Amino acid sequence: MATVADPPDHQVAGVIIPLVTALDRYGRPDPPSVRPLLAHLATGGVTTLMLAGTNGEGPLLPADAVRTYAAEVSAMWRELAGASARIMVGAAGAGTRETLQRMECLDDLDLDAVVVLAPSYFRHTERELHAHFRDAAHHGRPIVVYNSPGYTGNPIPVSVVRRLLDEPAVVGLKDSSGDAALFAQFCALARERPAFQVAQGAERQLADGLRLGAAGLVPGVGMLAPALCVDLLKAGRGGDHAAATARQHDVARLAALFGIRPGASGVVVIKTALHLLGLCPPHASAPFLPLTETELTDLRAALARLHDLVRPLDPQPR
Incomplete structure (x- = not known):
């Protein structure tokens, strides 16, 4: 597969960091406390942030809290990353009405796109999924469809995405399914309509995603090692697949941290790891619980073994 030649200013091109939402001990968004992490990302060469996604605990946060956080973080990010800074924010509603309400809450913010998930809880037909994303696309913002089954x-099938190519506002897709065959089909659709591009959200398949034609990568562990992920992207785009594979191995080493507490509680692991590195607070939304002493010991040991990839540990994290 030839290397991708996506527009450099496309919303899903490059390394996209699914940013955590920094919270105080009472569970309230605390934008100033994420500034060290933002500076770390900017220094590592990242230009694009995705807020209120999975790592950002978006579905657990009220729409007004997401808006407040996005407004302040966007201002900080554009200051740190300069003219190349891009911001996307997730709108994760259980149904279409809540999704549109969450989008409306973001209306006055300067965003590059809104990331829209499929509805959750009930299982929906292809017609219903198409109607959900079509209604979001008619809201007036560029839309990135997020496939996170x-x-x-x-799951969002290829047939639905193909129909959505008729919606000019649908500019891209982030796929976290981990299904390589499905991802290849999404990339084939992108070749049919260049204004539509695809980003790989499965961390263990970043290099493979680039070989298949991904425009962007969305690695949660990029918060720990942004330069590593940027190097992987550059190697893959440049056709140096051996180098990209080597970087992918390092990304997999970082992703193994999530095994300390599998499942969605990986949010707690990544936040605690960032806290130990002095980059943001560890607090997560209820019902998430802090790491146990055993888990914390395991995390410290794992980060020490990863000293070649992450910053030295802060002996007294804030």
């Missing part, structure tokens, strides 16, 4: 329970 492990969380929503509603």
Whole structure:
């Protein structure tokens, strides 16, 4: 597969960091406390942030809290990353009405796109999924469709995405399914309509995603090692697949951290790891619980073994 030649200013091109939502101990968004992490990302060469996604605990946060956080973080990010800074924010509603309400809450913010998930809880037909994303596309913002069936329970089939190519506002897709064959089909659709591009959200398949034609990568562990992920992207785009594979191996080493507490509680692991590195607070939304002493010991040991990839540990994290 030839290397991708996506527009450099496309919303899903490059390394996209699914940013955590920094919270205080009472569970309230605390934008200033994420500034060290933003500076770390900017220094590592990242230009694009995705807020209120899975790592950002978007579905657990009220729409007004997401808006407040996005407004302040966007201002900080554009200051740190300069003219190349891009911001996307997730709108994760259980149904279409809540999704549109969450989008409306973001209307006055300067965003590059809104990331829209499939509805959750109930299982929906292809017609219903198409109607959901079509209604979001008619809201007036560029839309990135987010396929995350492990969380929503509603996988987005190729047939739905193909129909959505008729919606000019649908500019891209983030796929976290981990299904390589499906991802290849999404990339084939992108070749049919260049204004539509695809980003790989499965961390263990970043290099493979680039070989298949991904425009962007969305690695949660990029918060720990942004330069590593940027190097992987550059190697893959440049056709140096051996180098990209080597970087992928390092990404997999970082992703193994999530095994300390598998499942969605990986949010707690990544936040605690960032806290130990002095980059943001560890607090997560209820019903998430802090790491146990055993888990914390395991995490410290794992980060020490990863000293070649992450910053030295802060001996007294804030």
